[in-house]
Amino acid sequence: MAESNCTQVTEFSLMGFTEDPVTQATLFLIFLLTYLVTILGNFGVIVLIRASPQLRSPMYYFLGNLAFVDLCSSTIITPKMLVDFISEKKGIAYAGCVAQVFIFDLFGMTECFLLAMMAYDRYVAICHPLVYPLVLSPKCCFQLVTGSYLVGLANGVGQTIGMSRLSFCGSSVIHLFFCDISPLISLSTSDTTLSHIILRTSASLFGVSSSLVVLVSYVAIISTILSISSAEGKRKAFSTCASHLTTVSIFYGTSCFMYLKPSSDSSKEEDKWAAVLYTVVTPMLNPLIYSLRNKEVKEALRKLLLSKPKMFCSLCKQGSPCPGKPALSWV
Incomplete structure (x- = not known):
C-alpha cells in the first residue's frame, strides 16, 4: 500500500542505449x-x-x-523505443507503463x-502420425490456442495487479527501454512481497510447465527420429520440426538469459541487449525462419504470387465468359 508521506511517481524515465547523436541515429x-x-x-x-x-x-x-502474437508484442515495445531515439525526454507515464506491463506479459x-x-x-x-488428424482436430486446436491466450491473460492481469499495489517514491529511472515488471519491483519503495509471489508463481506455474511440454516433446521426437533406419527418413522427419526448434x-534462450541470470549493476547493459533480442529481434526472425526453412511455405508463396485472379459473373457465379450476362466482378 502507498505510504502516507509518499509522493507517488507519475512518470518513469527510460534509459536509452547511448547519448551520442550519431549512434542514436544509427540505432534508430x-x-x-x-x-x-x-x-x-x-x-x-x-x-499467406x-x-x-x-x-x-x-x-x-x-x-x-x-x-x-509477435506483431502485438513487438508493437507495444518498438514504436515507443523509436520515438525515444529522436526525443530529448525519454519518459513514459505511469498509465502507459502499466499498459506495457499488461500487454507485454499477456502476449x-x-x-x-x-x-x-x-x-x-x-x-x-512424428511419433503418432496415424492418429494425428484425430488428436489435433480443428476443435482441439481452437481449444489449445484459446487456452494459450487465457493463460497469457491471467499472467497479464496478475502482473498488473501486483504492479498496481506498488508505491514508487524514490527513483523513477528504469534501466531498460520499456516497462518490465522485474525492474519496476526493484524500484518500488513499498512491500514487494505480493509482486514477487505473483512473479515467481507465474514463472513456475506457467513458464516451467510450457517449457516442460517443449522438452518432453522433443525428447520423444529425437528418440523417434533416431529409431528410423534410413538416413533419408531421418532427414525428412527432422526437417518437419527444424524451424520450430530454431x-x-x-x-x-533469450528469455532465460533475461529473467534467470542474477542481476547486478555491471550487467545492466547486457540486460538491455538481451531484451533487444527478446522483444525486437525474435519477432522479426520467426517469420523469416519459417519462410526460409519450410518448403511448404515457400511453395505456397510461389503459387500465391504466380496465381492469376479469375473473373466470375456477379449474378450466376459462373466463370467468364458468361453469355448474356456481361456484368463481372473480381473474387
Missing part, C-alpha cells in the same frame, strides 16, 4: 528497419496461411497465431504456450 534506422521487417513478415505469414489451402494444417494454424506468456502447443503438434505428427531455441 536499424530498429526501424527491424520493425518494418517484423510487421511485413508476420503480417505476410498471416495472409489464410490464402493458401495447402497451409490449413494444425501447425500453420498455430504459426498464424504466433505471427499475430509473452501466450507465445510460451503457443510454442509448447507447436512442439506437441510436432510430437504427434524458434524455440532463440525464444527460450
Whole structure:
C-alpha cells in the first residue's frame, strides 16, 4: 500500500542505449528497419496461411497465431523505443507503463504456450502420425490456442495487479527501454512481497510447465527420429520440426538469459541487449525462419504470387465468359 508521506511517481524515465547523436541515429534506422521487417513478415505469414489451402494444417494454424502474437508484442515495445531515439525526454507515464506491463506479459506468456502447443503438434505428427488428424482436430486446436491466450491473460492481469499495489517514491529511472515488471519491483519503495509471489508463481506455474511440454516433446521426437533406419527418413522427419526448434531455441534462450541470470549493476547493459533480442529481434526472425526453412511455405508463396485472379459473373457465379450476362466482378 502507498505510504502516507509518499509522493507517488507519475512518470518513469527510460534509459536509452547511448547519448551520442550519431549512434542514436544509427540505432534508430536499424530498429526501424527491424520493425518494418517484423510487421511485413508476420503480417505476410498471416495472409499467406489464410490464402493458401495447402497451409490449413494444425501447425500453420498455430504459426498464424504466433505471427499475430509477435506483431502485438513487438508493437507495444518498438514504436515507443523509436520515438525515444529522436526525443530529448525519454519518459513514459505511469498509465502507459502499466499498459506495457499488461500487454507485454499477456502476449509473452501466450507465445510460451503457443510454442509448447507447436512442439506437441510436432510430437504427434512424428511419433503418432496415424492418429494425428484425430488428436489435433480443428476443435482441439481452437481449444489449445484459446487456452494459450487465457493463460497469457491471467499472467497479464496478475502482473498488473501486483504492479498496481506498488508505491514508487524514490527513483523513477528504469534501466531498460520499456516497462518490465522485474525492474519496476526493484524500484518500488513499498512491500514487494505480493509482486514477487505473483512473479515467481507465474514463472513456475506457467513458464516451467510450457517449457516442460517443449522438452518432453522433443525428447520423444529425437528418440523417434533416431529409431528410423534410413538416413533419408531421418532427414525428412527432422526437417518437419527444424524451424520450430530454431524458434524455440532463440525464444527460450533469450528469455532465460533475461529473467534467470542474477542481476547486478555491471550487467545492466547486457540486460538491455538481451531484451533487444527478446522483444525486437525474435519477432522479426520467426517469420523469416519459417519462410526460409519450410518448403511448404515457400511453395505456397510461389503459387500465391504466380496465381492469376479469375473473373466470375456477379449474378450466376459462373466463370467468364458468361453469355448474356456481361456484368463481372473480381473474387
